[in-house]
Amino acid sequence: xxxxxxxGGGIVxxxxxxxxxxxxxxxxxxxxEFRAAGEALMCQCGCGATIATCAMERCHSxxxxxxxxxxxxxxxxxxxxxxxTFKERYGLIILSxxxxxxxxxxxxxxxxxxxxxxxxxxxxxxxxWTRHGEAMQPAxxxxxxxxxxxxxxxxxxxxx
Amino acid sequence: MHHLGNFSxxxxxxxxxxxxxxxxxxxxxxxVKLTKSGERALLACTALSTTACFSLVWLLMKSDFRFEYVxxxxxxxxxxxxxxxxxxxxxxxxxxxxxxxxLLFSGIAVVTNxxxxxxxxxxxxxxxxxxxxxxxxxxxxxxxxxxQLGIITAAGTESWAPVDGRGLNPLLxxxxxxxxxxxxxxxxxxxxxxxxxxxxxxxxxxLGSEWIAATRxxxxxxxxxxxxxxxxxxxxxxxxxxxxxxxxWDPVENAAFLPWLTGTAYLHSVIIQQRKGMLKIxxxxxxxxxxxxxxxxxxxxxxxxxxxxxxxxxxxFAQIFLVFIVSATVLCTGLILYRLPQLKSENELDSMVSRxxxxxxxxxxxxVAAFAVLWGTMYPVLxxxxxxxxxxxxxxxxxxxxxxxxLGLLALTGIGPLLAWRKSSFESLRRNFTWPLVxxxxxxxxxxxxxxxxxxxxxxxxxxxxxxxxxxxEFHKGALTRKAHKGTSYGAALVDLTLVNTQRYGGYxxxxxxxxxxxxxxxxxxxSDVKADVSPGESVHVSGxxxxxxxxxxxxxxxxxxxxxxxxxxxxxxVVGVYEPQKHLYKASQQPTSEVRRHATWVEDVYLVFGSTTxxxxxxxxxxxxxxxxxxxxxxxxxxxxxxxxxxxxRRELKLVQRSKAEAQQRLATKGKEKYEVA
Numbered sequence: 001x002x003x004x005x006x007x008g009g010g011i012v013x014x015x016x017x018x019x020x021x022x023x024x025x026x027x028x029x030x031x032x033e034f035r036a037a038g039e040a041l042m043c044q045c046g047c048g049a050t051i052a053t054c055a056m057e058r059c060h061s062x063x064x065x066x067x068x069x070x071x072x073x074x075x076x077x078x079x080x081x082x083x084x085t086f087k088e089r090y091g092l093i094i095l096s097x098x099x100x101x102x103x104x105x106x107x108x109x110x111x112x113x114x115x116x117x118x119x120x121x122x123x124x125x126x127x128x129w130t131r132h133g134e135a136m137q138p139a140x141x142x143x144x145x146x147x148x149x150x151x152x153x154x155x156x157x158x159x160x
Numbered sequence: 161m162h163h164l165g166n167f168s169x170x171x172x173x174x175x176x177x178x179x180x181x182x183x184x185x186x187x188x189x190x191x192v193k194l195t196k197s198g199e200r201a202l203l204a205c206t207a208l209s210t211t212a213c214f215s216l217v218w219l220l221m222k223s224d225f226r227f228e229y230v231x232x233x234x235x236x237x238x239x240x241x242x243x244x245x246x247x248x249x250x251x252x253x254x255x256x257x258x259x260x261x262x263l264l265f266s267g268i269a270v271v272t273n274x275x276x277x278x279x280x281x282x283x284x285x286x287x288x289x290x291x292x293x294x295x296x297x298x299x300x301x302x303x304x305x306x307x308q309l310g311i312i313t314a315a316g317t318e319s320w321a322p323v324d325g326r327g328l329n330p331l332l333x334x335x336x337x338x339x340x341x342x343x344x345x346x347x348x349x350x351x352x353x354x355x356x357x358x359x360x361x362x363x364x365x366x367l368g369s370e371w372i373a374a375t376r377x378x379x380x381x382x383x384x385x386x387x388x389x390x391x392x393x394x395x396x397x398x399x400x401x402x403x404x405x406x407x408x409w410d411p412v413e414n415a416a417f418l419p420w421l422t423g424t425a426y427l428h429s430v431i432i433q434q435r436k437g438m439l440k441i442x443x444x445x446x447x448x449x450x451x452x453x454x455x456x457x458x459x460x461x462x463x464x465x466x467x468x469x470x471x472x473x474x475x476x477f478a479q480i481f482l483v484f485i486v487s488a489t490v491l492c493t494g495l496i497l498y499r500l501p502q503l504k505s506e507n508e509l510d511s512m513v514s515r516x517x518x519x520x521x522x523x524x525x526x527x528v529a530a531f532a533v534l535w536g537t538m539y540p541v542l543x544x545x546x547x548x549x550x551x552x553x554x555x556x557x558x559x560x561x562x563x564x565x566x567l568g569l570l571a572l573t574g575i576g577p578l579l580a581w582r583k584s585s586f587e588s589l590r591r592n593f594t595w596p597l598v599x600x601x602x603x604x605x606x607x608x609x610x611x612x613x614x615x616x617x618x619x620x621x622x623x624x625x626x627x628x629x630x631x632x633x634e635f636h637k638g639a640l641t642r643k644a645h646k647g648t649s650y651g652a653a654l655v656d657l658t659l660v661n662t663q664r665y666g667g668y669x670x671x672x673x674x675x676x677x678x679x680x681x682x683x684x685x686x687x688s689d690v691k692a693d694v695s696p697g698e699s700v701h702v703s704g705x706x707x708x709x710x711x712x713x714x715x716x717x718x719x720x721x722x723x724x725x726x727x728x729x730x731x732x733x734x735v736v737g738v739y740e741p742q743k744h745l746y747k748a749s750q751q752p753t754s755e756v757r758r759h760a761t762w763v764e765d766v767y768l769v770f771g772s773t774t775x776x777x778x779x780x781x782x783x784x785x786x787x788x789x790x791x792x793x794x795x796x797x798x799x800x801x802x803x804x805x806x807x808x809x810x811r812r813e814l815k816l817v818q819r820s821k822a823e824a825q826q827r828l829a830t831k832g833k834e835k836y837e838v839a
Contacts, residue, residue, distance in 0.1 A: 035687070042552045048410055050554050055403035055754065058772065096554030098543065104551055107539050111532035111561050118524045126517050129438075129509045 037069045037079045041086055042096045050096050162227065162306040165215030168208040169300040172263075175201050175208070176296060179289035183282040187364075195282040199270045202285050205292055206267030213260040216253060216305050220246050225321040229253055229305040235327035235748040237718045242328050245338040249328050251462055252305035254341065258458070259295040261342075262349040266292065269353045269378070277374050283360030284353075291352055294484050302477045327748030330720070336396040340389055344416055347386025348454040351419060353378040355451035358444050362495035367440060367502050368823060372430055375447075377807060379430075383423045384803045390416050391796035402754035402769045404689060404784040406792065407681075409558035414537045415457030418530055422450040425526035431663075432519050435581070437506030441496065442523070444503065448492040453530075455485055460537070511583035518576035525569045532561050563616055567623060570678055573671050574600075574627035577634055595633065600626035620682040624675045631668045631675075638665075658805060666806030673799030676791045683764075683788025691771075693778040703785040705766055706730045710738065712779055720744040722755075725770040725779040729759045741770035741781070765789045 038052030044061040047054050051069070054062035065086070072082045086094050098104035179201035186194030216229070220243050225231040233246040233253065248254040266288040273281055299305075310317040331337070354375035361371035393413065394406035407413060426446035432439045463478035496503070509516055536553045544550040578592040604622035612618055635654060643653040658665040690702040699708040710726040724742040728735055739757035746753070759766040764787040771780035 035689075039554075039556055042554055049403065049408060050556075053403040053405055053408055053555075055401045092549050092551045094552075096552060097557035097560070098539065098551040098553060103547055104543065107536075107543070107551065107553065107557065108561070111528065111535055111565075114531050115524075115528045115565070118528055119521075122520050122524050126509060126512050126520060129505070130512050 033073055033079050034069060037073070037082050038066065040079065040083045040096055041065060041069075041094050044090065044094065161215045161218045161222075161224075162308070165212045165306045166300070166304070168212035168215070169296055169304075172205045172208045172212075172292065172296040173300060176205050176289045176292040179205065180286045180293065183286040183289065187282045195285070198282065198285045198289070199274070202263075202270055202289055202292070203267050205289070205296075206263040209260045209263040209292075209296075212299070213247070213256055216256060217244065217247055219306075220244070223325065225323075225325050226308050226319055227305075228307050228309050231309060231322055231325045233325070233328055235325040237748070238325075238328055238333075239719070241335075241338055242333050245332065245341075246328050248341045248345070249332055250305075252299075252303040252307075254345075255295065255303050255462075256299050256305050257342070258345055258349060259292065259299055261345050262288075262295060262352055263292055265349055265353055269356070273374070277357075277370065279364055279366055280357060280360040280371060280374070283363045284356040287356035287359045288352065291356075298477060298480065302480065324748065327746060330744065330746040330749060330751045330753045331400060333719075333746075334396060334400045336392050337400065340392040340396055343385050343392060344389025347382050347384075347389050347416075348419070348457065350378065350382025350385055351423065351447075351451045351454050354382070354447050358447040359492070359495065362444060362492075362499050365499060365502060367444075367499060369434065369437075369819065370823070372433055372443070376430070379423065379427065379447075380803060380807055383420070383427060384800065384807075386416065386420050386423065387803070388796075388800055390420060391793070391799075395793060395796075398789075399756060399758075400753070402756050404687070404767050404769075404782075404786060405684075406789075409533075409536070409555050411537050412457075412461050414533050415460045418457060418533055418537075419450045419453040421526050421530040421533070422446055422453055425523045425530075426450060428519055428526075429523050432516055436516065438516070439520075440503040440505065441500070444492075444496055446523075448488075448496075452485060452488055452492075455481070455488070459485065509582075513579065513584045513589075515576065515579045515581045515584075518572060518579045522569070522572045522576060525565060525572060529562060529565045529569065532565060533558070536561065566678075567616070567619055570620070570623045570627060570674075573674065574623060574630045577630050577668070592633075596626045596629040599629050614685045617682045617685040620678055624679050624682075627671060627675045631672050634668055635665070659808065660810060662805050662808045662810040666802050666804075666808070669802030669805055670799050671802075673795045673797070673802055676795030676798055678795075680788050680790070680792030680795060683786065683791070686787045687784065689782060689784040691780070691782040693774050693776075693780050695776075695778050700781065700783055702783050703764075704731055705783070705785060706733075707766070707768065707781070707783050709779055709781065712773065713740070719748075720746045723770075723773070725781060727757075727768055727770075727781065729766055729768070739768050741768045743770055743772060760790055762790060763787065 035052055039050050041051040043049050043051050043054035043056075043059065043065075045054065045056055045059050047056055047059075049055070051062050051065050056062065069082055072085075083095070092098070092104075098107040100108050179198045181198075182194045182201060183198035186192070186196075186198060219227050219230050220234050221240075223230065223234065223236050223243075229250055229252050230246075233249040234243050238246070246253065248257045269284065269288065270281075273284070277284075309320050309322070311320045357371045357375045357378075361367050390413075393416070397408070398404075398406040423446075426443060429439050429442055429446060433443050459478065459481040463481060511517075536558050539553045540550050574596060578589075578596065580588050600622040603625040604618050607618055607621055635657070638657045639650055639653040642648070642657045643650055646653065646656065648656065688703045690700050692700045694700060694709045696709050696711050699706045701707075706729075708728045708730070710728050712723065712725050714721070714723045716722065722742050722744050724740040726738060726740050728738050730736060737759045739759060741757040742755040744753045744755060745751075754769055754771070757768045759768070764785055767784040767786055769782040769784075771782060773779055
């Protein structure tokens with residue numbers, strides 16, 4: 001039992017220590033901007049990955065784009081402007097997410113519209129089931145017989 | 161051998177058709193002989209499918225390159241294990257393998273139900289037979305793996321064989337990849353049995369607890385394998401692809417994730433049907449949707465309608481697949497509409513705030529998550545069709561849309577068990593929620609004080625604490641009650657408690673596994689990496705680690721040539737390990753792959769990739785520091801242990817079986833009485 005508690009405690013402490021150290025990491029050579037720009041753009045080599053994740057050897061698409069992102073970030077360009085530059089050059093196909101405007105706004109809002117409709121529908125179903133239940137008041141049980149009590153005891157015993 | 165394979169496939173077409181007809185005729189005429197004959201026909205199909213599969217394996221083992229499939233996916237130097245894996249490396253072979261697994265499951269379903277569920281079985285066999293017919297039609301007419309290579313000469317087409325095969329894709333030459341597809345396929349095809357029982361229940365009108373009891377274990381097994389397949393796929397991507405991640409929201413990954421989500425929703429909602437006789441329509445819809453999404457996933461992988469690094473480059477049977485999916489959907493919808501009056505709930509809810517409503521909202525979020533994944537996967541096709549320009553949907557979109565939904569699910573994982581069945585009073589809510597809420601808020605406050613500013617990560621860790629405390633509280637309260645009742649030790653009470661209700665407590669273990677996976681995934685918010693060309697003796701620095709190149713080596717095996725860089729990893733000036741990430745160049749395909757190496761700890765992984773060498777004889781290395789990633793794999797293991805616990809039969813399950821038996825006997829008695837009265 002002690003070892004069980006020790007193991008459980010160890011896992012929790014280990015996890016918390018692991019999580020706490022995250023806040024102390026400072027050194028980010030590639031930085032979040034580089035990663036964000038890379039993740040916002042799709043690789044054009046046909047691998048289906050983003051510029052940040054394409055693992056093709058010396059990829060003819062990802063490598064030059066990574067270099068350009070790096071240079072532009074060094075020059076002080078923002079992630080948004082870098083992404084916009086590539087969008088103008090390649091079209092929508094380079095973006096890893098549809099723009100949140102015009103027709104493509106649907107890509108962003110439809111899942112949440114479905115969530116809202118679903119939430120209303122669920123609430124409606126719950127409400128209708130519950131109202132019905134309230135209308136039908138259950139019979140009030142004032143006492144139970146010894147036979148019933150014995151049966152409950154037996155069933156509880158069977159369950160354990 | 162190929163004649164045997166082809167003959168087996170042809171025979172399945174005939175015998176599966178017979179199984180369908182005999183089973184349905186058997187029901188119509190009330191002939192036990194016919195229905196039994198249908199079952200035996202399906203068993204014969206299982207044996208024939210095994211023969212067809214074995215024939216292809218034989219040709220692969222013999223390196224018989226007269227056959228296009230063998231020449232395309234294997235070569236002479238391929239180790240035995242990978243020759244076997246060639247069976248599912250290409251589209252034709254993997255579909256044959258799929259059919260075999262499906263018929264194997266069908267055969268097991270027939271054998272295990274030979275003395276039970278007799279009124280459902282003819283419909284079950286008809287459904288399984290129809291599916292076998294469809295997939296075998298594909299195997300024989302569309303994706304036949306026994307096709308031979310030939311040269312056209314003046315005298316006609318002559319058989320021809322290359323000296324060696326093109327070999328197995330090097331990325332697939334990894335132990336995980338050799339087992340990941342079969343495990344995933346077992347998950348996919350396993351859902352056909354619950355689907356067949358669901359169709360049987362709808363067709364026969366026996367919509368009580370019988371089909372639920374008959375399929376619970378099948379559903380859990382399929383769900384278990386699908387989840388294991390997904391985790392193994394992530395692990396393979398992590399250790400083999402060399403981009404430092406394990407999940408990219410690729411359409412083929414999504415295809416496996418979709419049925420997993422709906423299957424998980426079903427595993428929760430079925431509890432309500434078992435306990436309260438409610439959500440009957442919902443459950444049949446979920447089972448049907450899960451199987452159809454499995455088939456849809458196969459369609460996505462093989463039709464070529466979406467681009468994916470995993471997809472098989474074939475597109476000539478998209479329409480046939482669509483016909484199957486549409487037909488099955490129409491059949492399910494028609495049967496559900498026909499049986500609608502019988503699918504009404506037997507009970508009502510006592511309160512809007514109860515465990516039952518928690519389950520409903522949980523189902524809603526699972527379904528919305530599945531919809532969001534499906535929507536994102538299909539959006540490029542949709543946007544191209546409607547706008548004429550394809551808009552890609554990558555991780556950026558999936559993460560932004562799905563993270564809030566999945567955090568909602570994580571929150572419900574913690575909140576659900578704290579709600580009482582039937583009705584939660586204010587007092588019970590206060591009592592149950594106090595510690596989980598206090599500790600989760602404290603976690604967020606401590607992490608914030610330590611400097612963590614990533615919003616989603618903070619919420620994830622706080623919710624993870626909420627769920628963990630809930631689970632601990634549930635086990636602790638149960639164990640204390642049991643200890644008092646039985647007079648055993650706390651540890652014994654804990655084990656006893658779990659075994660008495662494996663479904664509930666196994667489920668909590670699965671929930672804890674999910675928590676660990678969430679924690680591991682949240683660690684991604686703190687990833688860092690560096691890429692540099694370095695000479696021997698030079699170092700790169702990332703997140704407190706120094707990685708120094710000591711030197712480079714090269715060599716070869718019969719299968720590939722290799723080049724490695726020797727990297728010394730230090731933290732705070734102390735050497736923590738020396739690793740040799742490699743580059744392989746496979747001889748048959750001339751395709752290079754990266755063999756990454758990791759310095760893995762409980763806190764983080766230092767992920768080392770050797771890119772290549774430059775003209776100046778420098779090594780291009782990439783170093784990722786990936787916090788908490790190990791917890792994803794540990795979470796996977798915990799999840800699967802939890803699933804194993806839920807598969808252990810408990811007393812409640814035995815009671816359910818007894819109840820369905822009693823129901824069946826009562827029905828028989830009533831029928832007999834009615835007949836007697838009519839007479």
